[in-house]
Amino acid sequence: GDSVTQMEGPVTLSEEAFLTINCTYTATGYPSLFWYVQYPGEGLQLLLKATKADDKGSNKGFEATYRKETTSFHLEKGSVQVSDSAVYFCALSAPGAGSYQLTFGKGTKLSVIP
Amino acid sequence: DSGVTQTPKHLITATGQRVTLRCSPRSGDLSVYWYQQSLDQGLQFLIQYYNGEERAKGNILERFSAQQFPDLHSELNLSSLELGDSALYFCASVQGPWDNEQFFGPGTRLTVL
Helix, strand or coil, rough: EEEECCCCCEEEEEEEEEECEHHHHHHHCCCEEEEEEEECCEEEEEEEECCCCCEEEEEECEEEECCCCCECEEEEECCCCHHHHHHEEEEEECCCEEEEEEECCEEEEEECCC | CCCEEEECCCECCCCCCCCCEEEECCCCCEEEEEEEEEEECCCEEEEEECCCEEEECCCCCCCCEECCCCCEEEEEEECCCCCCCHHEEEEEECCCCCCCCCEECCCCCEEEC
């Protein structure tokens, strides 16, 4: 079945450091790929998405490129801030039987220290 | 604020009991997904409803059931609760059956003692 593997955390970075969170996937067909963020005590918010190969999703300084050849969708940010501290989830949806349910990775907790 | 509401925010109950979690989708959204987030299993899809009809089932236990009402709100019923059912339960809504951008509610934290 479909699956998502993302790097385990926790990840601790200093403010203004470069961030990479690796994500690879296994899916049949052509999935859409997502990064969701979960701040403490809150629900999941969509951070960015890409729906086809070579698409780049971007939002709030975060970027990820859909790489079909390496089945990857790594999240990057050039300069993290304390406010980026959260748990980040990579996810895919591959329509089957008319549903777009999300398959999630296990999440990566990011802590940014001043 | 995603526009999706879930009640209650917290629920504490005992093993063997039954609870009902409620979700109201964004205005205009016809489809509701339910997910469970636990330390052991991570985030897992449970079930999806579209316009009152069940559309897809994931890793939902037989002790769990759901429905979507004519006003489009959805309820997730959990019965014969076990300690392992303690988790965060999220619902998410989308407008149509082919939309793939889901908007999540704040979740209901269930604690089974």
